[in-house]
Amino acid sequence: MREMNAVAAIAARDLLKFIRDPGRLVAAVVFPFxxxxxxxxxxxxxxxxxxxxxxxxxxxxxxxxxxxxxSTAQGLTSLMDDRQNDFAQELFVSPVSRYSIVFGKILxxxxxAVAQVMPMVVFAAILRVPLTPTTIGLLVxxxxxxxxxxxxxxxxxxxxxxxxxxxxxIFNFVFLPQYFLAGLISPINILPWYxxxxxxxxxxxxxxxxxxxxxxxxxxDYSRVVLTSPATNVAVLALMFxxxxxxxxxxxxRRETNR
Amino acid sequence: MPVIEVRDLVKRYRxxxxxxxxxxxxxxxxxxxxxxxxxxxxxKSTTVAILTTTLSPTAGTxxxxxxxxxxxxxxxxxxxxxxxxxxxxxxxxxxxxxVRFHAILYHLHPYRPLYRTMPAAYRQxxxxxxxxxxxxxxxxxxVKRLSGGMRRKLEIIRGLMHHPRxxxxxxxxxxxxxASRRSLWQYISELRRRHDIxxxxxxxxxxxxxxxxxxxxxxxxRIVALGxxxxxxxxxxRERLLIDAEDRAALRRRLADLKVPFSEDGAFKxxxxxxTAYEVVRAIDLPLTLxxxxxxxxxxxxxxxxxxxxx
Numbered sequence: 001m002r003e004m005n006a007v008a009a010i011a012a013r014d015l016l017k018f019i020r021d022p023g024r025l026v027a028a029v030v031f032p033f034x035x036x037x038x039x040x041x042x043x044x045x046x047x048x049x050x051x052x053x054x055x056x057x058x059x060x061x062x063x064x065x066x067x068x069x070x071s072t073a074q075g076l077t078s079l080m081d082d083r084q085n086d087f088a089q090e091l092f093v094s095p096v097s098r099y100s101i102v103f104g105k106i107l108x109x110x111x112x113a114v115a116q117v118m119p120m121v122v123f124a125a126i127l128r129v130p131l132t133p134t135t136i137g138l139l140v141x142x143x144x145x146x147x148x149x150x151x152x153x154x155x156x157x158x159x160x161x162x163x164x165x166x167x168x169x170i171f172n173f174v175f176l177p178q179y180f181l182a183g184l185i186s187p188i189n190i191l192p193w194y195x196x197x198x199x200x201x202x203x204x205x206x207x208x209x210x211x212x213x214x215x216x217x218x219x220x221d222y223s224r225v226v227l228t229s230p231a232t233n234v235a236v237l238a239l240m241f242x243x244x245x246x247x248x249x250x251x252x253x254r255r256e257t258n259r
Numbered sequence: 260m261p262v263i264e265v266r267d268l269v270k271r272y273r274x275x276x277x278x279x280x281x282x283x284x285x286x287x288x289x290x291x292x293x294x295x296x297x298x299x300x301x302x303k304s305t306t307v308a309i310l311t312t313t314l315s316p317t318a319g320t321x322x323x324x325x326x327x328x329x330x331x332x333x334x335x336x337x338x339x340x341x342x343x344x345x346x347x348x349x350x351x352x353x354x355x356x357x358v359r360f361h362a363i364l365y366h367l368h369p370y371r372p373l374y375r376t377m378p379a380a381y382r383q384x385x386x387x388x389x390x391x392x393x394x395x396x397x398x399x400x401x402v403k404r405l406s407g408g409m410r411r412k413l414e415i416i417r418g419l420m421h422h423p424r425x426x427x428x429x430x431x432x433x434x435x436x437x438a439s440r441r442s443l444w445q446y447i448s449e450l451r452r453r454h455d456i457x458x459x460x461x462x463x464x465x466x467x468x469x470x471x472x473x474x475x476x477x478x479x480x481r482i483v484a485l486g487x488x489x490x491x492x493x494x495x496x497r498e499r500l501l502i503d504a505e506d507r508a509a510l511r512r513r514l515a516d517l518k519v520p521f522s523e524d525g526a527f528k529x530x531x532x533x534x535t536a537y538e539v540v541r542a543i544d545l546p547l548t549l550x551x552x553x554x555x556x557x558x559x560x561x562x563x564x565x566x567x568x569x570x
Contacts, residue, residue, distance in 0.1 A: 009363040017351045086345040090417075093311050095336040132278035257362040 006096040011111060014075065018112040032120035035063045036127060039185065051187065053221035054166025056164055060124040061215045061225075062184040065208035067120065068113045068143050069150035070175055075109030077171075080161055080250075098253040102245075106151030113147050138214045145237055146207040152241050153203050155248030159255060178204040189227070191239030206233045212215065260325065262287035262425055262457045263310065268319035270305050270480075279305045280318070287457060288472070290355075294468035296561060297460040297477035304344055306477070307429045310459070311341050332544045337365070340423030342414050344430040344461075354398040354405060354413045358385055360421060365421040372400075383527035385393055388416040392454070408439030412446065419450065428460045432467065440464075457544075465558035474557065476564055483564050492560045500529040500536050503549035513543045528553075540546040 018024055040059030047055060079088065091101055100226065121139075125131050157170055181195065182204035191199060200203050209226060210233035216222045217230075263286065270280040280302040286291040295303050308314035310321055312332040320327065326334040336369040346358050355374055362381055363370050371377045371570055389398040392412040402410060411431060418426060428447070432440040443468065452460060460468065468474050476484040484491045503526040504510040512519045517540060526549050529539055536552050 002366040005366070005368075005370040007363050009360055012372060013349065013352070013360060016356075017349075020351055086343060086347045087349050089313060089341070089343050089345075090349075090361065091364070092313050092343055093336055093339070094361070095333045095366065096364050097333075109495070253466045 002131075002177075003097055003100045006094075007100050007104040007107060010091075010096075010101060014078070014105065014108025014113045015115070018079075018115060024116075028116040029119045029172035031067075032063065032117075032123050035122065036060050036123050040127070043185065051224075053199060053224050054129070054219075056127050057129045057215060057221070058212070058225055059185055060120070060129050061128075061212040062119055062182075062208050064117055064124075064139075065146055065211040066148040066179070066182070066184055066204060067117050069153070069207045070202055071113035071116055072106065072109040072147040072150030072243075073154030073157065074171060074173075075112055076105055076158055077161070078109075078150055079158060083242065084093055102155060102249050102252065106148060106155070109151055109154075110144065110147035113150070117143070125200070129215070131215070135215055135217070138217075139211070142210055142214050145234065147206060149203055149237050149241050149244075151162070152244035152248055155252060156244045159248060160253040175204075178202045181205060182208050183227070187225075189224075203237070203244075206236045209233050210237065225239060262289045262291075262324055263287035263459065264320075264322040265306075265310070266320060268306065268309065269304075269317045270309060270314065271317045277292065278480050280309070280321075282321075283477070283480070283482055285475050285482065285485060287425075287459060288458055290455055291472045292451065292458045292470065293460070294471035294474045295459065295477060296463065296468055296474055298463065298565060300479075301477040302480040303477055304429060305480075307341075307427055307459070307461055311339055312336055313428055318480060321510040322483070324554045328455075337421065338423060339425045339427060339455075340421065341427045342411070342418050342431045344433060346410055346412055346414065348402045348413065348417075350402050352547065353401050354394070354409075354416075355385065355400060357413065358398070358417050361417045362420050367421055383446035384420065385416070388419060391450065392416060393442070406439075408435055408443065411435060411443055415443075415446065415450070419454065422454070423456060425457045425459060428458060428462075430462055431460070432464060440470070461520070463555065465561055469557050476561060478565060483567075484560070488557050491564075492555050492557060494560070498531045498555065499553040499554055500531055500539055501526050501541070501549060502529060502540070503527060503548055504545050504547050506545065509543055510543065517542055 036056065036059055040056040043059060044055040121131070121136070126175060157174060177198070181188070181199040181202045184204075188199060205227075209228055210230055213226045213230035213233060216225050265286070266284050268283045269278055271278045274370040274444050283302070283306060289307065295306060297303050305314065310317050310323065310328065312335050313327050322328070323335045326338070327513065328335050349360070350358070355406070357376065359377060359381070362368050368378050368381050371446065372550075374382070385398065389395055392415055394409060394412045394416065397405065397409055400417070402413070405413065431447075432443055447458070460471065462468060469488055471488060473486065474484070474488050475482055476491070479524065484494070486494075502510070510527060514529065519534065519537065520532065522528045540547070540550065
């Protein structure tokens with residue numbers, strides 16, 4: 001119970017930081033507007049007919065999955081910022097378990113990521129993406145799984161960084177390719193074998209495909225949009241999460257004391 | 260039983276070519292004010308990082324309040340409070356939120372999202388400590404808006420919330436102006452008197468260590484002096500006598516006859532090796548215009564030690 005209080009405090013701190021940052025709040029509204037309305041709308045007008053499915057829905061689900069996954073992963077790097085600002089000292093000299101610190105960070109960044117995608121869901125509903133109450137209800141566990149996956153992935157990446165600057169470079173190197181390999185805005189039904197191999201090891205692919213599996217469920221576009229069944233995506237994500245979280249936490253705790 | 264026991268402590272950083280801490284051993288008794296001194300890179304902050312469990316030692320053992328810092332790290336963390344060399348406050352939060360965060364991390368109170376929903380005991384303790392360090396209602400302001408001195412006071416409040424038996428002060432006055440530095444030390448003395456806690460200070464402000472019960476001087480990771488400030492000073496620097504007279508030539512002759520070492524730097528500075536000030540003045544037997552004894556400072560002793568180490 002004591003550890004749960006510490007987890008709640010660590011998580012609440014991240015949410016508070018987000019709420020108090022006007023720049024991030026504005027970005028949370030402007031980004032989905034630009035991506036779904038402008039990019040999705042443009043693609044729908046120019047490519048929608050030829051691909052034969054709702055491109056706004058395709059773009060929305062891509063950005064929804066990507067934002068949940070990447071926002072949490074990047075949020076975990078705030079442990080790096082904390083270390084540079086020396087706030088990590090306060091965390092690491094406290095009697096809280098290192099696992100609780102990691103769990104608190106992932107939970108906090110999950111809340112931030114979910115708060116960030118709220119305007120996106122509203123925009124999608126306005127643009128007539130078919131979102132029934134059941135779909136939105138199903139998106140909740142999908143969002144949590146996507147965030148946890150992002151958190152575990154971010155934690156693993158954190159162990160390869162030496163400072164916050166390195167974290168920016170690694171993120172450009174690691175996330176940008178996944179936008180294409182995971183089919184964020186362009187379909188990846190057909191890929192050359194080497195890109196298919198890279199796509200299969202990209203966690204973002206399973207996050208986005210799971211989101212599409214839920215949103216396009218029951219739609220005639222389902223078979224043209226969704227790559228793998230939601231059950232398979234969930235199984236792969238659960239396996240990846242388990243590997244990343246155990247490896248990431250172990251490396252992180254060891255690195256913090258074995259400097 | 261010592262509250263801090265350090266035995267043959269060694270730390271070599273992963274990419275280091277030499278030991279940052281090289282076979283350091285010392286004890287700190289309960290309630291003592293212990294000062295760890297040394298130039299930059301002497302190994303002070305590394306020693307404190309190990310003692311506070313944020314860094315693992317390469318070799319040696321450290322026990323805090325009877326707990327081994329490696330095997331019983333969580334128990335050690337409950338017993339210590341730390342004022343870090345670099346401010347470790349969250350600038351996005353208010354002062355009170357920083358303190359609340361600490362109180363929850365130390366399992367003192369359950370998590371509550373608002374100050375007014377925190378238990379009355381927490382609110383009372385916060386108000387009391389804020390008054391003791393002179394922060395008052397400023398504690399509720401965002402940390403960004405607090406001055407450097409206020410932030411230090413806030414860190415002291417935070418460090419004391421869980422009633423630590425040992426308080427580590429790692430260069431606590433760095434970056435503070437003279438007035439803030441003085442008032443901070445007044446508050447630390449007051450807190451020490453009230454709470455009876457052991458203090459381990461690292462500093463290179465030598466005057467801050469004059470009041471310590473024991474000082475330990477580190478250089479290149481090794482102990483070069485250990486003892487009370489008086490013992491350390493007495494080993495290396497003697498008391499001096501400052502005198503002057505109308506007839507300076509006569510005074511110079513008398514001092515030469517007495518065969519006492521002296522120098523002229525405005526007045527006559529006489530080193531008191533084996534004689535007392537009284538014996539010297541009596542032997543001079545001249546009307547003096549200046550008579551003053553000068554006690555050596557810890558800074559002088561410190562500089563001599565470091566000079567000897569570099570020689």
